[in-house]
Amino acid sequence: MSEFARGGYHGTSTEAIAKRVGVSQPYLFRLFPGKKAIFLAASARCLEDTRKVFEKASEGLHGEEALHAMAVAYSQLIADDPDKLQMQLQTYVAVAAADAAGDHEFGEMVRAGWMEIWEAAHLPLGADVNETTTFMAYGMLVNVLSALKFPADHRVWEGFYMSAQPQEKSTQS
Numbered sequence: 492m493s494e495f496a497r498g499g500y501h502g503t504s505t506e507a508i509a510k511r512v513g514v515s516q517p518y519l520f521r522l523f524p525g526k527k528a529i530f531l532a533a534s535a536r537c538l539e540d541t542r543k544v545f546e547k548a549s550e551g552l553h554g555e556e557a558l559h560a561m562a563v564a565y566s567q568l569i570a571d572d573p574d575k576l577q578m579q580l581q582t583y584v585a586v587a588a589a590d591a592a593g594d595h596e597f598g599e600m601v602r603a604g605w606m607e608i609w610e611a612a613h614l615p616l617g618a619d620v621n622e623t624t625t626f627m628a629y630g631m632l633v634n635v636l637s638a639l640k641f642p643a644d645h646r647v648w649e650g651f652y653m654s655a656q657p658q659e660k661s662t663q664s
Contacts, residue, residue: 492533496577500530500585530585531600537578538604542611544568549615557615558626562654565630569637570658580638629655 494503494511505526509516523529548564549557569576582601589597609627616622633655641647643657 492537492578493574495530495533495581496574499581500588505529527597533578534582534601535604537575537582538601538608540575541565541568541579542604542608545608545611549611553615554617558622559652559654561612561615561626562629562652563658566633566655566658570660576634576637579634
């Protein structure tokens with residue numbers, strides 16, 4: 492995931508991926524039929540990790556308690572592992588580029604994974620479409636502001652509830 496997170500779909504070579512995971516390039520292609528499959532597997536893992544963070548954080552909680560728990564957990568996830576945020580952003584760019592080039596299938600898995608994240612937030616938020624949409628919209632803005640490296644004390648964060656504001660990198664291992 493790290494190679495794609497940093498270089499994107501088109502900017503990452505399969506040679507770099509093989510080197511990162513400690514296998515030969517021919518062996519990599521025994522595991523995956525091509526670069527697209529590798530990228531989609533990395534994207535799926537990233538989306539799944541995000542969904543699991545929401546599910547774990549909101550377990551046994553509902554409404555506003557769930558909202559704040561999920562916001563804190565997600566902020567901590569992207570603080571602790573910036574590649575997760577970068578991979579999400581690279582995934583969205585790759586889907587848009589593939590769609591523009593006529594490859595509409597590329598985004599199907601990504602949209603399905605994104606909907607799993609949406610559902611993981613939707614139920615704890617009382618299955619309220621407006622609450623879920625607002626929560627996800629805040630999350631996407633958090634992604635953009637975090638990717639742009641706005642410091643935690645910058646005024647752009649002032650309108651966010653505290654749980655959605657940037658977290659310090661965890662010192663836990």
